[in-house]
Amino acid sequence: MRTPIVAGNWKMNKVYREAVAFIEEVKGKTPSKDEVETVICAPALFLKGMNEAAEGSDIQIGAQTMHFEDSGAFTGEISPLALADAGVTYTIIGHSERRELFNETDDSVNRKLHAAYYHNIIPIMCCGETLKEREQHKTAEVVKKQVEAGVKGLDRENVKRLVIAYEPIWAIGTGRSSSAGDANETCAVIRNTIAELYDEETAQALRIQYGGSVKPDNIKSFMEQEHIDGALVGGASLAPDSFLDMAKEAKYE
Numbered sequence: 001m002r003t004p005i006v007a008g009n010w011k012m013n014k015v016y017r018e019a020v021a022f023i024e025e026v027k028g029k030t031p032s033k034d035e036v037e038t039v040i041c042a043p044a045l046f047l048k049g050m051n052e053a054a055e056g057s058d059i060q061i062g063a064q065t066m067h068f069e070d071s072g073a074f075t076g077e078i079s080p081l082a083l084a085d086a087g088v089t090y091t092i093i094g095h096s097e098r099r100e101l102f103n104e105t106d107d108s109v110n111r112k113l114h115a116a117y118y119h120n121i122i123p124i125m126c127c128g129e130t131l132k133e134r135e136q137h138k139t140a141e142v143v144k145k146q147v148e149a150g151v152k153g154l155d156r157e158n159v160k161r162l163v164i165a166y167e168p169i170w171a172i173g174t175g176r177s178s179s180a181g182d183a184n185e186t187c188a189v190i191r192n193t194i195a196e197l198y199d200e201e202t203a204q205a206l207r208i209q210y211g212g213s214v215k216p217d218n219i220k221s222f223m224e225q226e227h228i229d230g231a232l233v234g235g236a237s238l239a240p241d242s243f244l245d246m247a248k249e250a251k252y253e
Contacts, residue, residue, distance in 0.1 A: 002204075004223065007041070009041045009064060010041065010189065010234065019043075028057060030059055037060065042061065067079060069115070080112075080118070091123060092124045093109055093150075094109035095126045113150060122163065127165070131170035136246075142162075158169070159202050160202055208230050209229065209230040209232045211233065214236060219249045223252075233246060
């Protein structure tokens with residue numbers, strides 16, 4: 001059975017003292033790592049201090065993006081080498097905001113996945129369709145293409161460790177969310193794509209999250225679906241009580 005994973009994506013929110021205070025508030029209150037993996041993906045400035053604050057707990061700290069080179073003339077970028085040194089466990093790669101606002105491409109997503117694994121950082125790779133693509137019934141086509149491009153050249157063992165987050169772009173930060181059934185259907189497309197590229201064993205090991213206006217009052221409906229193993233949560237992850245509620249709701253009964 002795949003271990004559920006709930007990851008908070010704080011985006012560009014909070015300051016350092018608030019970030020550390022959040023960890024202190026939820027520390028010792030999350031489910032055990034064997035029941036549900038809990039991850040907070042925070043701004044890069046906070047990561048080392050948050051990791052130190054989380055020491056001895058089951059909370060894992062993640063980044064929101066990273067470059068594919070260890071060092072160089074890349075002003076403002078975040079080195080995977082530096083993330084590994086800060087004790088980061090996960091990093092989000094290919095979030096729609098990174099694709100739309102910062103010109104991230106399928107090729108750069110793939111290069112970043114390879115770099116993350118080289119530094120033993122587990123990627124949370126995002127994929128999802130726009131409202132226009134959904135209305136044109138292209139959801140499966142778009143998501144399949146993004147997954148194929150993202151995992152290109154990865155070996156089976158790394159894909160088994162990968163987390164893929166299906167985030168329909170039209171549902172991010174809008175208050176709208178996909179129905180649990182529709183989300184599961186698209187997550188099945190992701191799992192089937194991995195089975196075609198690799199094998200059924202790899203596809204069944206892969207964990208798939210849903211993201212897009214996930215909240216404590218709707219996360220359970222997504223977790224009940226066959227192909228959904230967790231959630232990538234935006235605004236609802238900013239408050240300790242809300243994050244804890246979602247982590248507890250994600251446990252398998």
